[in-house]
Amino acid sequence: MISSGIAAPPEKMMFQLSLRRRGVSDRGVLQAMEAVPRDRFVDPIHRPNAWRDTALPIPCGQTLSQPFVIAYMTEQLQIQPKHRVLEIGTGSGYHAAVLSRLASSVVSVERFRTLANAARTRLRELNYANVEVLLADGLALPDGQGTFDRILVTVAAPELPQSLLDLLDPDGLLIAPIGPANGRQTLIRVHRKGDDFVRKPLVDVRFVAALPGVAREL
Template identity: 50%
Template sequence: MTGAEHDDAVERARLLLALRQRGIRDRAVMRALEEVPREHFVEPAMRRVAWSDHALPIDCGQTISQPTVVALMTQALEITSAHNVLEVGTGSGYHAAILASIARHVVTLERFRTLARTAALRLRELGFTNVEVVVADGLAGYPAGAPYDRIVLNAALREVPAALFEQLAPEGILVAPVGPPEDTQMLVRYARKGGGLERRDLGPVRFVPMLPGIAAVL
Protein backbone atom coordinates (compact mmCIF):
# COMPACT_ATOMS: atom_id res chain seq x y z
CA MET A 1 0.00 0.00 0.00
CA THR A 2 1.37 3.38 -0.99
CA GLY A 3 1.37 6.39 1.31
CA ALA A 4 -1.55 7.91 -0.57
CA GLU A 5 -3.54 4.67 -0.37
CA HIS A 6 -2.85 4.47 3.37
CA ASP A 7 -4.04 8.04 3.86
CA ASP A 8 -7.20 7.29 1.85
CA ALA A 9 -7.90 4.22 3.99
CA VAL A 10 -7.51 6.21 7.21
CA GLU A 11 -9.74 9.02 5.97
CA ARG A 12 -12.32 6.54 4.69
CA ALA A 13 -12.48 4.80 8.09
CA ARG A 14 -12.84 8.17 9.81
CA LEU A 15 -15.63 9.15 7.44
CA LEU A 16 -17.54 5.89 7.96
CA LEU A 17 -17.38 6.42 11.71
CA ALA A 18 -18.71 9.95 11.27
CA LEU A 19 -21.58 8.61 9.17
CA ARG A 20 -22.58 6.17 11.90
CA GLN A 21 -22.44 8.97 14.46
CA ARG A 22 -24.74 11.03 12.22
CA GLY A 23 -27.33 8.25 12.28
CA ILE A 24 -26.65 6.48 8.99
CA ARG A 25 -27.70 2.91 9.75
CA ASP A 26 -28.78 1.54 6.35
CA ARG A 27 -26.31 -1.25 5.59
CA ALA A 28 -26.62 -0.93 1.82
CA VAL A 29 -25.90 2.80 2.01
CA MET A 30 -22.91 2.30 4.29
CA ARG A 31 -21.53 -0.41 2.02
CA ALA A 32 -21.91 1.82 -1.04
CA LEU A 33 -20.20 4.76 0.69
CA GLU A 34 -17.35 2.47 1.68
CA GLU A 35 -16.88 0.80 -1.71
CA VAL A 36 -17.38 3.64 -4.22
CA PRO A 37 -13.92 5.25 -4.73
CA ARG A 38 -14.70 8.94 -4.10
CA GLU A 39 -11.16 9.89 -5.12
CA HIS A 40 -12.08 9.05 -8.75
CA PHE A 41 -14.86 11.66 -8.75
CA VAL A 42 -12.91 14.74 -7.63
CA GLU A 43 -10.46 16.98 -9.44
CA PRO A 44 -6.79 15.79 -9.31
CA ALA A 45 -5.83 18.72 -7.08
CA MET A 46 -8.53 17.66 -4.59
CA ARG A 47 -7.66 13.96 -4.38
CA ARG A 48 -5.77 14.31 -1.11
CA VAL A 49 -8.99 15.51 0.55
CA ALA A 50 -11.37 13.28 -1.40
CA TRP A 51 -12.50 11.42 1.72
CA SER A 52 -12.94 14.48 3.90
CA ASP A 53 -16.52 15.28 4.85
CA HIS A 54 -16.74 18.41 2.73
CA ALA A 55 -18.32 19.53 -0.51
CA LEU A 56 -15.60 20.00 -3.14
CA PRO A 57 -15.52 22.07 -6.35
CA ILE A 58 -15.82 20.44 -9.78
CA ASP A 59 -16.07 21.81 -13.32
CA CYS A 60 -18.77 24.25 -14.48
CA GLY A 61 -19.00 25.97 -11.11
CA GLN A 62 -20.65 22.93 -9.51
CA THR A 63 -19.73 20.84 -6.47
CA ILE A 64 -19.57 17.25 -5.31
CA SER A 65 -21.71 17.11 -2.16
CA GLN A 66 -20.22 16.18 1.18
CA PRO A 67 -20.50 12.45 1.91
CA THR A 68 -22.71 12.82 4.99
CA VAL A 69 -25.30 14.70 2.92
CA VAL A 70 -25.14 12.09 0.14
CA ALA A 71 -25.59 9.37 2.77
CA LEU A 72 -28.52 11.15 4.42
CA MET A 73 -30.29 11.69 1.10
CA THR A 74 -29.71 8.12 -0.04
CA GLN A 75 -30.87 6.63 3.25
CA ALA A 76 -34.03 8.75 3.13
CA LEU A 77 -34.83 7.30 -0.31
CA GLU A 78 -35.04 3.76 1.13
CA ILE A 79 -33.72 2.23 -2.10
CA THR A 80 -33.87 -1.48 -2.84
CA SER A 81 -32.36 -3.54 -5.65
CA ALA A 82 -35.73 -3.52 -7.44
CA HIS A 83 -35.96 0.26 -7.79
CA ASN A 84 -35.76 2.52 -10.81
CA VAL A 85 -34.20 5.83 -9.72
CA LEU A 86 -34.08 9.30 -11.29
CA GLU A 87 -31.28 11.63 -10.20
CA VAL A 88 -31.41 15.31 -11.19
CA GLY A 89 -27.94 16.87 -11.24
CA THR A 90 -25.24 14.34 -12.18
CA GLY A 91 -22.27 16.56 -11.37
CA SER A 92 -19.22 14.36 -11.00
CA GLY A 93 -21.29 11.16 -11.05
CA TYR A 94 -20.48 10.29 -7.43
CA HIS A 95 -24.04 10.21 -6.13
CA ALA A 96 -25.13 8.28 -9.22
CA ALA A 97 -22.50 5.66 -8.37
CA ILE A 98 -23.81 5.40 -4.80
CA LEU A 99 -27.37 5.01 -6.07
CA ALA A 100 -26.35 2.47 -8.72
CA SER A 101 -24.59 0.38 -6.09
CA ILE A 102 -28.02 -0.29 -4.55
CA ALA A 103 -30.74 0.27 -7.17
CA ARG A 104 -31.68 -1.77 -10.25
CA HIS A 105 -31.33 1.16 -12.65
CA VAL A 106 -30.44 4.86 -12.41
CA VAL A 107 -31.20 7.63 -14.89
CA THR A 108 -29.16 10.73 -14.06
CA LEU A 109 -29.77 14.12 -15.71
CA GLU A 110 -27.15 16.83 -16.26
CA ARG A 111 -27.53 20.21 -17.99
CA PHE A 112 -23.78 20.63 -18.61
CA ARG A 113 -22.52 18.45 -21.46
CA THR A 114 -18.93 18.50 -20.12
CA LEU A 115 -20.02 17.11 -16.76
CA ALA A 116 -22.29 14.53 -18.39
CA ARG A 117 -19.52 13.23 -20.67
CA THR A 118 -16.96 13.04 -17.89
CA ALA A 119 -19.36 11.38 -15.45
CA ALA A 120 -20.49 8.81 -18.03
CA LEU A 121 -16.88 7.89 -18.75
CA ARG A 122 -16.02 7.56 -15.05
CA LEU A 123 -19.05 5.43 -14.33
CA ARG A 124 -18.37 3.16 -17.30
CA GLU A 125 -14.72 2.73 -16.34
CA LEU A 126 -15.76 1.80 -12.78
CA GLY A 127 -18.20 -0.82 -14.06
CA PHE A 128 -21.52 0.90 -13.34
CA THR A 129 -23.45 -0.47 -16.30
CA ASN A 130 -26.86 0.24 -14.75
CA VAL A 131 -26.54 4.04 -15.03
CA GLU A 132 -27.87 6.10 -17.95
CA VAL A 133 -26.44 9.65 -18.14
CA VAL A 134 -28.69 12.04 -20.06
CA VAL A 135 -28.12 15.69 -21.02
CA ALA A 136 -31.46 17.28 -20.16
CA ASP A 137 -33.32 20.01 -18.31
CA GLY A 138 -33.69 18.50 -14.86
CA LEU A 139 -36.73 20.62 -14.05
CA ALA A 140 -38.66 18.66 -16.69
CA GLY A 141 -37.44 15.27 -15.48
CA TYR A 142 -37.15 12.46 -18.00
CA PRO A 143 -40.58 11.09 -18.95
CA ALA A 144 -39.06 8.41 -21.21
CA GLY A 145 -37.88 6.47 -18.17
CA ALA A 146 -40.88 7.11 -15.91
CA PRO A 147 -42.34 6.11 -13.59
CA TYR A 148 -39.53 6.25 -11.05
CA ASP A 149 -39.67 4.53 -7.68
CA ARG A 150 -37.27 7.10 -6.28
CA ILE A 151 -36.25 10.63 -7.35
CA VAL A 152 -33.44 12.72 -5.86
CA LEU A 153 -32.50 16.32 -6.65
CA ASN A 154 -28.92 17.47 -6.14
CA ALA A 155 -29.53 21.21 -6.49
CA ALA A 156 -31.72 23.67 -4.63
CA LEU A 157 -35.03 25.06 -5.79
CA ARG A 158 -37.88 26.97 -4.19
CA GLU A 159 -40.37 24.23 -4.92
CA VAL A 160 -40.33 20.87 -6.66
CA PRO A 161 -41.81 21.09 -10.19
CA ALA A 162 -45.09 19.28 -10.78
CA ALA A 163 -43.44 17.43 -13.69
CA LEU A 164 -41.20 15.53 -11.27
CA PHE A 165 -44.04 14.51 -8.97
CA GLU A 166 -45.95 13.32 -12.04
CA GLN A 167 -43.05 10.96 -12.83
CA LEU A 168 -42.98 9.51 -9.31
CA ALA A 169 -44.48 6.04 -9.02
CA PRO A 170 -47.22 5.12 -6.54
CA GLU A 171 -45.62 4.69 -3.11
CA GLY A 172 -42.57 6.51 -4.50
CA ILE A 173 -40.20 8.78 -2.57
CA LEU A 174 -38.63 12.07 -3.69
CA VAL A 175 -35.85 13.86 -1.78
CA ALA A 176 -34.82 17.45 -2.56
CA PRO A 177 -33.26 20.58 -1.00
CA VAL A 178 -36.13 23.07 -0.96
CA GLY A 179 -35.82 26.78 -0.21
CA PRO A 180 -34.13 29.97 -1.40
CA PRO A 181 -31.25 28.99 -3.73
CA GLU A 182 -29.05 31.79 -2.37
CA ASP A 183 -29.52 30.75 1.27
CA THR A 184 -29.84 27.67 3.48
CA GLN A 185 -32.46 25.19 2.32
CA MET A 186 -34.38 22.39 4.00
CA LEU A 187 -33.75 18.83 2.86
CA VAL A 188 -37.26 17.45 2.34
CA ARG A 189 -38.54 13.91 1.86
CA TYR A 190 -41.83 13.50 -0.01
CA ALA A 191 -43.51 10.10 0.11
CA ARG A 192 -46.49 9.37 -2.15
CA LYS A 193 -49.26 7.89 -0.03
CA GLY A 194 -52.47 7.01 -1.78
CA GLY A 195 -53.58 10.14 -3.58
CA GLY A 196 -51.37 12.57 -1.69
CA LEU A 197 -47.84 13.40 -0.58
CA GLU A 198 -46.44 13.08 2.92
CA ARG A 199 -43.72 15.63 3.68
CA ARG A 200 -40.92 15.21 6.23
CA ASP A 201 -38.17 17.76 6.84
CA LEU A 202 -34.75 16.15 7.33
CA GLY A 203 -32.64 19.17 8.25
CA PRO A 204 -30.91 22.27 6.88
CA VAL A 205 -28.53 21.97 3.90
CA ARG A 206 -26.77 24.24 1.44
CA PHE A 207 -26.83 23.33 -2.27
CA VAL A 208 -26.00 25.19 -5.47
CA PRO A 209 -29.14 26.45 -7.24
CA MET A 210 -30.88 24.37 -9.88
CA LEU A 211 -30.82 26.16 -13.24
CA PRO A 212 -33.34 25.68 -16.04
CA GLY A 213 -32.61 24.37 -19.51
CA ILE A 214 -29.48 22.84 -21.02
CA ALA A 215 -26.26 24.86 -20.83
CA ALA A 216 -25.53 26.50 -24.18
CA VAL A 217 -21.75 26.00 -24.20
CA LEU A 218 -20.36 23.78 -21.45
Protein backbone atom coordinates (compact mmCIF):
# COMPACT_ATOMS: atom_id res chain seq x y z
CA MET A 1 0.00 0.00 0.00
CA ILE A 2 1.39 3.39 -0.97
CA SER A 3 1.32 5.91 1.83
CA SER A 4 0.19 9.45 1.12
CA GLY A 5 1.26 10.74 4.52
CA ILE A 6 -2.39 11.13 5.54
CA ALA A 7 -3.91 8.62 7.92
CA ALA A 8 -6.70 6.57 6.34
CA PRO A 9 -10.14 6.78 7.96
CA PRO A 10 -10.85 3.81 10.27
CA GLU A 11 -13.56 2.43 7.97
CA LYS A 12 -11.14 2.31 5.04
CA MET A 13 -8.49 0.62 7.18
CA MET A 14 -11.02 -2.03 8.20
CA PHE A 15 -12.10 -2.33 4.56
CA GLN A 16 -8.56 -3.27 3.52
CA LEU A 17 -8.05 -5.55 6.52
CA SER A 18 -11.27 -7.41 5.76
CA LEU A 19 -10.21 -8.07 2.16
CA ARG A 20 -6.79 -9.34 3.26
CA ARG A 21 -8.28 -11.59 5.94
CA ARG A 22 -10.59 -13.16 3.38
CA GLY A 23 -7.67 -14.05 1.14
CA VAL A 24 -7.30 -11.19 -1.33
CA SER A 25 -3.55 -10.78 -1.73
CA ASP A 26 -2.91 -9.14 -5.11
CA ARG A 27 -1.36 -5.77 -4.30
CA GLY A 28 -2.66 -4.09 -7.43
CA VAL A 29 -6.22 -5.17 -6.69
CA LEU A 30 -5.99 -4.03 -3.07
CA GLN A 31 -4.61 -0.65 -4.12
CA ALA A 32 -7.34 -0.23 -6.74
CA MET A 33 -10.05 -1.09 -4.21
CA GLU A 34 -8.61 1.42 -1.76
CA ALA A 35 -8.21 4.17 -4.34
CA VAL A 36 -11.74 4.09 -5.77
CA PRO A 37 -14.15 6.04 -3.50
CA ARG A 38 -16.86 3.42 -3.05
CA ASP A 39 -19.04 5.89 -1.16
CA ARG A 40 -19.36 8.01 -4.33
CA PHE A 41 -21.04 5.13 -6.17
CA VAL A 42 -24.10 4.76 -3.94
CA ASP A 43 -26.96 7.05 -2.91
CA PRO A 44 -26.22 9.32 0.09
CA ILE A 45 -28.47 7.27 2.36
CA HIS A 46 -26.21 4.22 1.89
CA ARG A 47 -22.86 6.00 2.18
CA PRO A 48 -22.37 5.21 5.90
CA ASN A 49 -22.24 1.52 4.91
CA ALA A 50 -20.21 1.96 1.72
CA TRP A 51 -16.95 0.60 3.16
CA ARG A 52 -18.53 -2.40 4.87
CA ASP A 53 -18.25 -5.84 3.29
CA THR A 54 -21.87 -5.95 2.22
CA ALA A 55 -23.89 -5.55 -0.97
CA LEU A 56 -25.80 -2.29 -1.34
CA PRO A 57 -28.94 -1.43 -3.36
CA ILE A 58 -28.73 0.84 -6.38
CA PRO A 59 -31.54 2.02 -8.70
CA CYS A 60 -33.46 -0.20 -11.14
CA GLY A 61 -33.60 -3.07 -8.66
CA GLN A 62 -29.88 -3.79 -9.02
CA THR A 63 -27.12 -4.07 -6.42
CA LEU A 64 -23.53 -3.04 -5.86
CA SER A 65 -21.78 -6.29 -4.95
CA GLN A 66 -19.97 -6.65 -1.66
CA PRO A 67 -16.31 -5.58 -1.76
CA PHE A 68 -14.90 -9.09 -1.27
CA VAL A 69 -16.79 -10.44 -4.29
CA ILE A 70 -15.57 -7.54 -6.43
CA ALA A 71 -11.99 -7.96 -5.25
CA TYR A 72 -12.08 -11.74 -5.70
CA MET A 73 -13.46 -11.56 -9.23
CA THR A 74 -10.95 -8.89 -10.17
CA GLU A 75 -8.06 -10.89 -8.74
CA GLN A 76 -9.13 -13.97 -10.68
CA LEU A 77 -9.00 -11.99 -13.94
CA GLN A 78 -5.23 -11.44 -13.54
CA ILE A 79 -5.42 -8.09 -15.31
CA GLN A 80 -2.26 -6.55 -16.75
CA PRO A 81 -1.78 -2.86 -17.66
CA LYS A 82 -1.89 -3.64 -21.39
CA HIS A 83 -5.27 -5.39 -21.24
CA ARG A 84 -8.56 -4.29 -22.77
CA VAL A 85 -11.43 -5.36 -20.50
CA LEU A 86 -15.14 -5.86 -21.19
CA GLU A 87 -17.58 -5.64 -18.27
CA ILE A 88 -21.16 -6.85 -18.65
CA GLY A 89 -23.37 -5.06 -16.12
CA THR A 90 -22.14 -1.55 -15.30
CA GLY A 91 -24.47 -0.95 -12.39
CA SER A 92 -23.18 2.03 -10.41
CA GLY A 93 -19.88 2.04 -12.29
CA TYR A 94 -17.84 1.10 -9.22
CA HIS A 95 -16.41 -2.15 -10.55
CA ALA A 96 -15.57 -0.47 -13.86
CA ALA A 97 -13.61 2.15 -11.92
CA VAL A 98 -11.67 -0.56 -10.10
CA LEU A 99 -10.92 -2.33 -13.38
CA SER A 100 -9.81 0.95 -14.97
CA ARG A 101 -6.98 1.32 -12.48
CA LEU A 102 -5.55 -2.04 -13.56
CA ALA A 103 -6.21 -2.16 -17.31
CA SER A 104 -5.45 -0.06 -20.36
CA SER A 105 -9.14 0.45 -21.14
CA VAL A 106 -12.56 -0.77 -20.04
CA VAL A 107 -15.78 -1.08 -22.04
CA SER A 108 -18.71 -1.47 -19.65
CA VAL A 109 -22.19 -2.42 -20.89
CA GLU A 110 -25.48 -1.65 -19.12
CA ARG A 111 -29.07 -2.37 -20.22
CA PHE A 112 -30.72 0.25 -17.95
CA ARG A 113 -30.50 3.77 -19.34
CA THR A 114 -30.78 5.32 -15.85
CA LEU A 115 -27.78 3.36 -14.59
CA ALA A 116 -25.73 3.86 -17.76
CA ASN A 117 -26.22 7.63 -17.72
CA ALA A 118 -25.50 7.96 -13.99
CA ALA A 119 -22.40 5.76 -14.20
CA ARG A 120 -21.12 7.65 -17.24
CA THR A 121 -21.49 10.97 -15.41
CA ARG A 122 -19.97 9.67 -12.19
CA LEU A 123 -16.96 8.13 -13.92
CA ARG A 124 -16.36 11.33 -15.87
CA GLU A 125 -16.55 13.48 -12.73
CA LEU A 126 -14.07 11.19 -10.96
CA ASN A 127 -11.75 11.27 -13.99
CA TYR A 128 -11.88 7.61 -14.99
CA ALA A 129 -11.20 8.57 -18.58
CA ASN A 130 -10.33 5.07 -19.83
CA VAL A 131 -13.86 3.71 -19.22
CA GLU A 132 -16.52 3.72 -21.95
CA VAL A 133 -20.10 2.97 -20.87
CA LEU A 134 -22.42 1.54 -23.53
CA LEU A 135 -26.21 1.22 -23.35
CA ALA A 136 -26.80 -2.22 -24.86
CA ASP A 137 -27.75 -5.85 -24.24
CA GLY A 138 -24.61 -7.20 -22.63
CA LEU A 139 -25.17 -10.75 -23.84
CA ALA A 140 -25.77 -9.69 -27.45
CA LEU A 141 -23.40 -6.82 -28.14
CA PRO A 142 -23.65 -4.86 -31.37
CA ASP A 143 -20.98 -5.52 -33.97
CA GLY A 144 -17.81 -3.49 -34.03
CA GLN A 145 -16.69 -3.79 -30.42
CA GLY A 146 -13.66 -5.91 -31.25
CA THR A 147 -12.27 -8.53 -28.90
CA PHE A 148 -11.01 -8.35 -25.34
CA ASP A 149 -8.18 -9.72 -23.21
CA ARG A 150 -10.47 -10.04 -20.20
CA ILE A 151 -14.26 -10.25 -19.82
CA LEU A 152 -16.14 -9.82 -16.55
CA VAL A 153 -19.84 -10.71 -16.34
CA THR A 154 -21.69 -9.44 -13.27
CA VAL A 155 -25.14 -10.85 -14.04
CA ALA A 156 -26.11 -14.51 -13.85
CA ALA A 157 -27.18 -16.62 -16.81
CA PRO A 158 -28.05 -20.33 -17.06
CA GLU A 159 -25.41 -20.73 -19.76
CA LEU A 160 -22.69 -18.56 -21.22
CA PRO A 161 -23.54 -17.55 -24.80
CA GLN A 162 -21.02 -18.50 -27.46
CA SER A 163 -21.28 -14.96 -28.86
CA LEU A 164 -19.68 -13.68 -25.66
CA LEU A 165 -16.97 -16.34 -25.64
CA ASP A 166 -16.14 -15.36 -29.22
CA LEU A 167 -15.21 -11.87 -27.97
CA LEU A 168 -12.40 -13.33 -25.87
CA ASP A 169 -8.89 -13.03 -27.27
CA PRO A 170 -6.59 -16.09 -27.42
CA ASP A 171 -5.19 -16.77 -23.94
CA GLY A 172 -7.90 -14.48 -22.55
CA LEU A 173 -9.83 -14.98 -19.31
CA LEU A 174 -13.54 -14.61 -18.61
CA ILE A 175 -15.26 -14.62 -15.21
CA ALA A 176 -19.02 -15.12 -14.95
CA PRO A 177 -21.71 -16.41 -12.54
CA ILE A 178 -23.58 -19.32 -14.09
CA GLY A 179 -26.84 -20.73 -12.76
CA PRO A 180 -30.56 -20.06 -12.31
CA ALA A 181 -31.84 -16.66 -11.23
CA ASN A 182 -33.34 -17.95 -7.98
CA GLY A 183 -30.97 -20.80 -7.24
CA ARG A 184 -27.33 -21.54 -6.60
CA GLN A 185 -24.94 -19.95 -9.04
CA THR A 186 -21.30 -20.82 -9.52
CA LEU A 187 -18.63 -18.34 -10.47
CA ILE A 188 -16.61 -19.84 -13.30
CA ARG A 189 -13.37 -18.84 -14.96
CA VAL A 190 -12.98 -19.54 -18.67
CA HIS A 191 -9.51 -19.61 -20.21
CA ARG A 192 -9.39 -19.46 -23.98
CA LYS A 193 -6.67 -21.67 -25.41
CA GLY A 194 -6.82 -21.40 -29.17
CA ASP A 195 -10.28 -22.63 -30.16
CA ASP A 196 -10.81 -24.37 -26.80
CA PHE A 197 -12.48 -22.82 -23.76
CA VAL A 198 -11.28 -24.39 -20.51
CA ARG A 199 -13.71 -23.87 -17.64
CA LYS A 200 -12.92 -23.92 -13.94
CA PRO A 201 -15.55 -23.54 -11.18
CA LEU A 202 -14.52 -21.16 -8.41
CA VAL A 203 -17.05 -20.34 -5.67
CA ASP A 204 -20.80 -20.19 -5.16
CA VAL A 205 -22.29 -16.71 -5.55
CA ARG A 206 -25.59 -14.90 -5.95
CA PHE A 207 -26.09 -12.26 -8.65
CA VAL A 208 -29.12 -10.67 -10.23
CA ALA A 209 -30.27 -12.41 -13.40
CA ALA A 210 -29.23 -11.34 -16.86
CA LEU A 211 -32.19 -9.99 -18.83
CA PRO A 212 -32.38 -9.73 -22.61
CA GLY A 213 -32.49 -6.48 -24.52
CA VAL A 214 -32.31 -2.88 -23.36
CA ALA A 215 -34.77 -1.78 -20.69
CA ARG A 216 -37.48 0.40 -22.25
CA GLU A 217 -38.35 2.70 -19.37
CA LEU A 218 -35.39 2.82 -16.99
